[in-house]
Structure formats: structure tokens, C-alpha cells
Amino acid sequence: MxxxxxxxxxxxxxxxxxxxxxxxxxxxxxxxxxxxxxxxxxxxxxxxxxxxxxxxxxxxxxxxxxxxxxxxxxxxxxxxxxxxxxxxxxxxxxxxxxxxLSARTVLLWAAPGLLVLLTVGAATRVILRRSKAPIDADPEEPV
Amino acid sequence: MLRYLTPAIAALALGALFWFALHRIGNGTLDVREIKSPLIGRAAPTFTLPLVMDPAQRFDSHSMAGKVYVVNVWGTWCPACREEHESLISLSRITGVPFVGIDWKDDNAEANRYLAQLGNPYQTVVADAEGRVAIDWGVYGAPETFLVSKDGKVLAKYAGALTEAVWAEKFAPLVSQQGGAP
CATH class of the missing domain: 1.10.8.640 (Cytochrome C biogenesis protein)
Structure with a gap:
């Protein structure tokens, strides 16, 4: 109570x-x-x-x-x-x-979208590369 | 190799940018609080306000037409204004450019006492008790100093305590371009 x-x-x-x-x-x-x-x-x-x-x-x-x-x-x-x-x-x-929105602020307004695109692009690349690699031989690790 | 180099280069570039900005803040060439006035190059706001010395009389800024002049916004409540006061007195004497003071949101008796005690750098000093004229000039702190051209345009603005060095760098070349003081 x-x-x-x-x-x-x-x-x-x-x-x-x-x-x-x-x-x-x-x-x-x-x-x-x-x-x-x-x-x-x-x-x-x-x-x-x-x-x-x-x-x-x-x-x-x-x-x-x-x-x-x-x-x-x-x-x-x-x-x-x-x-x-x-x-x-x-x-x-x-x-x-x-x-x-003006010529001076266009980067400010576009920045969040650009950052999302950049992150998604980088993540996609890494995921694709890793999914193609054979499970036991991780190319990222030095043997 | 590239996967180590890319972040290293990015970190170095960012570090260089920060260092450059901090260096400029340190030596005073970059003021992060400065707000660029949209008034530069445009017609100076006009005003009619009572005189600090004699509130029964009013001053009309139209009477400055055809002259290069300085508008200085100050108040007795403002420590940086006290700091720049000696410089204002000597600059108004040396340069011959008329200084119009706008006493911003101040007590009139206090202002009269202040000027009697410390000297008066102003050709005319008016009281903006309600702060409306200050808003027209885009004032956001005191002191702020403006230079107005012969044809009534705002040539320059400086926010902060005015010094002889600031005058020489920011205002003097513009006064010469206008053909000197009247």
C-alpha cells in the first residue's frame, strides 16, 4: 500500500x-x-x-x-x-x-540519412563476405 | 592492412580538425558563441529614444544620415561594458567617429552616475528601457558595437568588449573606405 x-x-x-x-x-x-x-x-x-x-x-x-x-x-x-x-x-x-533547408544546411539535414546509408552499406558488405566464407576458415583471422 | 589503416587515418583526420578548431578558439580567431548578424550590409534599424541625460528630449537616428557612426549597446549592469569603457573613450577621441550609446534595460539615474564618474565616450546616449530597439538590432548580449555607413547600412558588428586592437582590425579599414570620420 x-x-x-x-x-x-x-x-x-x-x-x-x-x-x-x-x-x-x-x-x-x-x-x-x-x-x-x-x-x-x-x-x-x-x-x-x-x-x-x-x-x-x-x-x-x-x-x-x-x-x-x-x-x-x-x-x-x-x-x-x-x-x-x-x-x-x-x-x-x-x-x-x-x-x-538551404545550401548551408543541406549537409546538416542530409547527415542522418547519409549515416544510415553508410552503416547499412558497410554492414551488408561484411555480412555478405562472412556468409560466403567457409565456416572453419575465417578469412578475418590470421591462421 | 587497409582495415587498420582506414580507422587510423580517420582518427588522425578528426584529431587534426579538433586541434585546428581548438587552436583557433585558443588564439581568439574563432568564437563558438558568435552569431553572425543578418544585418550586415543591410539598412541599419532606425530608432527614436529618450536621452539618458535628459529623458524629456528624444534622439532620432535619422539625424545621423550621411555620417559614419558607431552604435554601442551597453548597460551599467554589464561588467564587460565597464571593461571596454576606457577603450571607448580613447577610440571616440582618437578616431573622431561619433559614438551613439544605447543604454540597454538600465536605470537612468544609475547610467548618469556611471557616465559622470567614468567619463562619457558618447556623442549621444539614449535609453532603451524596454529593450525593443536592442531586439531590432539583433542584440543578444552587452556590449555589442556596430559600425554604420554614410548611406545608413550596417558595415560591421562586434560582440564583446571593444579594444583598440579589435577596432584596428575590424572597424578602422571600413571607416577608411568610407572616406574617414566626418
């Missing part, structure tokens, strides 16, 4: 943590639609001071200012693309956690 209580307390604590990463103490918008857009955008934008946090997670002063800008632009009826364009015109693509 005590054990299940402990586990449920832990689970509840962990669930609370999920929300606790955001710095905002109250909702930016009364309606769920704009609030969701606000939360999504601030998660996607990088805090330029801390560089490994989104502006939703950071308590840096600049992150607060950027959250205010995002909030005001949503309130003014700007689209998500307008808001991202506003920020990239000032801070460059670095402000976006997901950089757009």
Missing part, C-alpha cells in the same frame, strides 16, 4: 515537472488556440543568451523580451511565419531550433 502511494507520488511529481520547464507563471492568452501557438513558438525559438535553452525555458532578460514580442505579435494577428521572419531578420536562422 505504502509502496503504491510512493510510486503514485513520484509519478505525480514527474508529471508536474513537465509543466515546470516553462518560465511563465501564468497563461499569456485567455483562449486555448492562441495560448497553444504561443507555447509552441516560444519552444521553437532559441534564447540567444543561453543558446541551449528555448525562450520558453529561459529566465534570461532577453528571453523575457522575446516572449513579450511573440505575445504582442500573436495578439496583433501575425502568422507564425511572420513572427519567425521578424526574428530571423534580426538574429539569423540561429534563433530557430529547426533551421530551414
Amino acid at each position: 505504502i509502496r503504491t502511494q510512493r510510486w503514485s507520488a513520484l509519478a505525480a511529481g514527474l508529471l508536474l515537472c513537465v509543466g515546470a520547464f516553462a518560465i511563465d507563471t501564468e497563461a499569456a492568452f485567455p483562449d486555448a488556440v492562441r495560448q497553444a501557438r504561443y507555447e509552441h513558438l516560444t519552444q521553437e525559438l532559441r534564447c540567444l543568451v543561453c543558446q541551449n535553452q528555448s525562450i520558453a525555458d529561459s529566465n534570461a532578460s532577453l528571453a523575457g523580451d522575446l516572449r513579450r514580442e511573440v505575445k504582442e505579435m500573436i495578439a496583433a494577428g501575425k502568422s507564425d511565419d511572420d513572427i519567425k521572419a521578424f526574428l530571423t531578420a534580426r538574429y539569423g536562422d540561429f534563433v530557430l531550433y529547426e533551421p530551414p
Whole structure:
């Protein structure tokens, strides 16, 4: 009994943590639609001071200012693309956690696929070679 | 033979790359935190802000049209700004290029005290209490220094404490290209 209580307390604590990463103490918008857009955008934008946090997670002063800008632009009826364009015109693509596909980022985007191809290719070669070799005479081992 | 050579060569190549990068970080030619400003070569953001010395008056950046000038973003709360202050004073005197200071998210009384005590390198210094103009300039830390051309374009940006050496390397050649200080 005590054990299940402990586990449920832990689970509840962990669930609370999920929300606790955001710095905002109250909702930016009364309606769920704009609030969701606000939360999504601030998660996607990088805090330029801390560089490994989104502006939703950071308590840096600049992150607060950027959250205010995002909030005001949503309130003014700007689209998500307008808001991202506003920020990239000032801070460059670095402000976006997901950089757009361009000549400079093509390697970044293609790298996971290339690595998978390379690994599969190498593995296939090794497996084929080993499966052709006679069981007792492993060519990889010096006799 | 090849199966030992390939990983060895790969490891050496990777090691050489790391060594090269660390060496450049070590001697200051590579700053991994630097964010290249998309403003370079584009029209400098315009602004109208109250003067730190007299908040009843406002300064309009259009009044700098036709001049090469420096925009320096600073704050009394910023230790690196204190570090570069002497350099700003001597550079503004020696070069004759006007320095426009943007006091970023600061207390005005504090800023006045700071400038009275340490000297004022700025031709004009304005207060950006809400930090909106700083966002227009893509500022992500203080101090940050920009050079603006006669036709109002951003020529260069430097993030961090400005020194005479940085000026000579990054800003002075651009000022000469513009035909020197006004």
C-alpha cells in the first residue's frame, strides 16, 4: 500500500515537472488556440543568451523580451511565419531550433540519412563476405 | 592492412580538425558563441529614444544620415561594458567617429552616475528601457558595437568588449573606405 502511494507520488511529481520547464507563471492568452501557438513558438525559438535553452525555458532578460514580442505579435494577428521572419531578420536562422533547408544546411539535414546509408552499406558488405566464407576458415583471422 | 589503416587515418583526420578548431578558439580567431548578424550590409534599424541625460528630449537616428557612426549597446549592469569603457573613450577621441550609446534595460539615474564618474565616450546616449530597439538590432548580449555607413547600412558588428586592437582590425579599414570620420 505504502509502496503504491510512493510510486503514485513520484509519478505525480514527474508529471508536474513537465509543466515546470516553462518560465511563465501564468497563461499569456485567455483562449486555448492562441495560448497553444504561443507555447509552441516560444519552444521553437532559441534564447540567444543561453543558446541551449528555448525562450520558453529561459529566465534570461532577453528571453523575457522575446516572449513579450511573440505575445504582442500573436495578439496583433501575425502568422507564425511572420513572427519567425521578424526574428530571423534580426538574429539569423540561429534563433530557430529547426533551421530551414538551404545550401548551408543541406549537409546538416542530409547527415542522418547519409549515416544510415553508410552503416547499412558497410554492414551488408561484411555480412555478405562472412556468409560466403567457409565456416572453419575465417578469412578475418590470421591462421 | 587497409582495415587498420582506414580507422587510423580517420582518427588522425578528426584529431587534426579538433586541434585546428581548438587552436583557433585558443588564439581568439574563432568564437563558438558568435552569431553572425543578418544585418550586415543591410539598412541599419532606425530608432527614436529618450536621452539618458535628459529623458524629456528624444534622439532620432535619422539625424545621423550621411555620417559614419558607431552604435554601442551597453548597460551599467554589464561588467564587460565597464571593461571596454576606457577603450571607448580613447577610440571616440582618437578616431573622431561619433559614438551613439544605447543604454540597454538600465536605470537612468544609475547610467548618469556611471557616465559622470567614468567619463562619457558618447556623442549621444539614449535609453532603451524596454529593450525593443536592442531586439531590432539583433542584440543578444552587452556590449555589442556596430559600425554604420554614410548611406545608413550596417558595415560591421562586434560582440564583446571593444579594444583598440579589435577596432584596428575590424572597424578602422571600413571607416577608411568610407572616406574617414566626418
